[in-house]
Amino acid sequence: MRRYHESALQSLSAFLPGENGGDGPAVASVDERRVSPFDGTVSPERGVSSLPNRSQRLGITTRLIRPLGQRRCMATRELESKVFGWDVEFTYSETWIGYALFGLRLIMGWTLFYAGITKVVDPEWSVRGFLLYGIPDGNPLTGLWTAMGNDWAWLLTPLNQLGLTLVGLALILGLFVRFSAFWGATMMLFYWMASYPFDNALLIDYHMVYVFLLFGLGAFGAGRILGLDARIEQLDIVEQYPQLRLFLG
Template identity: 35%
Template sequence: MTENVSTAHLGRWSLTFRYVDVILPFTFLLRVAMGWIFVWSGFDKLLGDWTSAGFLVNGTKGPLEGWFVDLGTNSAAVNVIDGLVIWGQILIGIALILGLATRFSLFWAGAMIFMFYIAQFPPAHNPFLDEHIVYIGVFLLLGALGAGRILGLDALVEKLPFVRRIRGAEYFLG
C-alpha cells in the first residue's frame, strides 16, 4: 500500500494528514452507499402513500414536540415539508452518487438528518448518540475527504474555467 499526504485548507487553518491509497475506494463506496440510501428513501416516499404528518404528530417527542405537532397539523406546512423531504432526499442522493456538489449536498443531508434527530430527542436507546449522529459523522468525514473528487463529477467541475473564478467554490464541491 502506498502512503499519501494530503492537506485540507479551511480559511486560515490547514490540516495535513497521511492516508493509504486503500482509503480511496472505500470513500467512493461510502459516498455512493449514502447516496443510494437517500435516493431510495426519497423514491420510496414519492411512490408510496407517505406524508410527514403522521411522524410530526405522533412520532416526535422532547422539548420541540409542540412545534413539530403544530407543523404536522398544518396542511400547508405538511405539503412544504413533504416536498422538501422527498425531493431533498432524491436530489441529495443523486448528487452524492454522481459526486456533484458533494460538500453542498452533504451539508443539506446533515441539516435534514439533524432535524430528524431533534424531532425525537432524546433518542430512545441512548441519551445522546443514535444513527442520526452517526450519519452526520459520516457526512463530515466524506466532506473532509473530498469524496466528490474520487470518481466523481466534482473533479471535473472544479477544473472548469468559470468555476475556478468563483471564490470559495471548492468548499461546495469536492
C-alpha cells in the same frame, strides 16, 4: 509554470539513482505540501495552485512518503494537524483512503436516495403523520412538531421527499458533494431532534452517525473520487471563481 515543474523534476532526479544519471542515496522521496480541506488543493511551495493563504491559516501539512522504485499506488501520506489544540500526526494509505471515501459516499448516497424515492412514489405518504403521531413521549419540542404538522405539512412533505432523493443522488454521482452533504446533515439533525428520546440509544442514534459521515465526506471533498465534481472543478468558471469549490468536492 510548466518550465518550473520541469526544472523542479530535473533537480530532484539528480538525487535519485537510475534516473538521468543520478547517483544519490536510495532514500524515500518526500513531498511536503500544505493542504486546504476546503478545496483539497495544496499551497504553491511545489508549484501547485491553491486558494491564496487559506491552507497557511489552517496549518495542515501532509507529507507524501513513497519508497523509491514503488508505484504511486503504494504511497502513504503523513498528516500533521491540530484538533482542539492538540497536535495530531499519523500516516495513512492513499490507496485505501480513496476506496474508503468512495465506498462511504456510495453507501450514504444510496441510503438517502432509497429513503427519499420510496416516499416520492408513495402518493399517500406525508410528513404530517409522523409529526402529529410519531414523536416520542417526552420530546422537548413536541409543541413545535405539532404546529409544523398542522400548518406546514404541505411544504415539509415535498421537501423531505425531494431533499432525501436529490441529496442521495448527488452523493452517488459525486455532484456538488459539499453542498449536498451540508443539507443532508441538516435534515439528519432535524430527524435526530424529532426522534428524541430514543428507545435503544442514549443521545446518539443513527441520525447523528449520518451527520458525521456527511461531514467527513464534505471535509475530504469525496466528490472528486470518481465523481462529477472532479470534472466540474476543471471548468474555466471554477478557475475564475475558486469560491465555487466550497460547494464542490
